[in-house]
Amino acid sequence: MTARNRYDAVAMGLHWLMAAAILALLGLGFTMTGLKPGSPLQFKLYQMHKSVGVLVFVLVALRLGWRLGHQPPPLPATMGPGERLLAHAGHWALYALMLGMPLAGWVVVSTSPYNIPTILFGVVNLPHLPLPRDLNALAKGTHMIGAWLLIATLVGHVAAALRHHFVLGDDVLTRMLPRFGRK
Ligand code: HEM
Ligand code: HEM
Numbered sequence: 001m002t003a004r005n006r007y008d009a010v011a012m013g014l015h016w017l018m019a020a021a022i023l024a025l026l027g028l029g030f031t032m033t034g035l036k037p038g039s040p041l042q043f044k045l046y047q048m049h050k051s052v053g054v055l056v057f058v059l060v061a062l063r064l065g066w067r068l069g070h071q072p073p074p075l076p077a078t079m080g081p082g083e084r085l086l087a088h089a090g091h092w093a094l095y096a097l098m099l100g101m102p103l104a105g106w107v108v109v110s111t112s113p114y115n116i117p118t119i120l121f122g123v124v125n126l127p128h129l130p131l132p133r134d135l136n137a138l139a140k141g142t143h144m145i146g147a148w149l150l151i152a153t154l155v156g157h158v159a160a161a162l163r164h165h166f167v168l169g170d171d172v173l174t175r176m177l178p179r180f181g182r183k
Helices: 009-033 040-069 081-111 133-168
Strands: 118-120 124-126
Touching: 009 040, 009 081, 009 133, 040 081, 040 118, 081 133
Parallel strands: none
Antiparallel strands: 118 124
């Protein structure tokens, strides 16, 4: 297989780093909102969630920049037009959610009546956006619906990757996997 038929190291590295970060964010998000309100652990997990969430936003901006300059490998010729459309729509939906979720989260903290600061990784203060408090419920609802849309899209994404590998037997999954020294 030539290099053109595989994702490059930057695309692959960002894909797997961000996949780990996003799965952690989903876990943190549902855990922290279920804890006793105002507990020190809850405060810590919220700060961690917000820090990793903003990191995802920075990484997706870099990733989209890289993606625009580097074509991904073409989809297998055996895929029909419907499947191609679904694959592209799924990928762009994931990009949109990776951009939209952190923005909605930023609006949630900026409009919260509790006015809690966000100190990214305990170092950098994320300023609040100058927005009216009335937007808080809408932002919370958007962040929550976004989380479920993300989960649903990811279930389809992972199922498609596994189908390509185990049912169709093509290289769609392996070209996103590092080869660790193999030629
Ligand atoms: C890809 C990025 C992100 C994902 C996947 C994500 C996911 C989640 C999930 C699953 C929840 C629990 C469900 C809910 O109550 O909405 C949650 C809650 C929350 N997230 Fe995020 N989040 C992300 C980014 C951010 C960012 C960047 C911030 C803030 C700067 C943030 C702030 C919050 C807050 C304040 C809550 C609690 C909302 C509430 O009390 O209703 N999130 N997030
Ligand atoms: C939070 C988790 C994940 C997100 C946000 C995500 C997002 C994405 C996006 C946006 C692409 C398109 C890359 C491009 O061409 O621009 C992609 C490709 C891919 N993802 Fe994921 N992904 C995640 C997890 C996973 C997991 C767990 C698997 C494996 C089971 C996986 C397998 C793949 C594969 C095989 C491709 C390449 C598809 C192709 O060759 O066209 N992803 N992913």
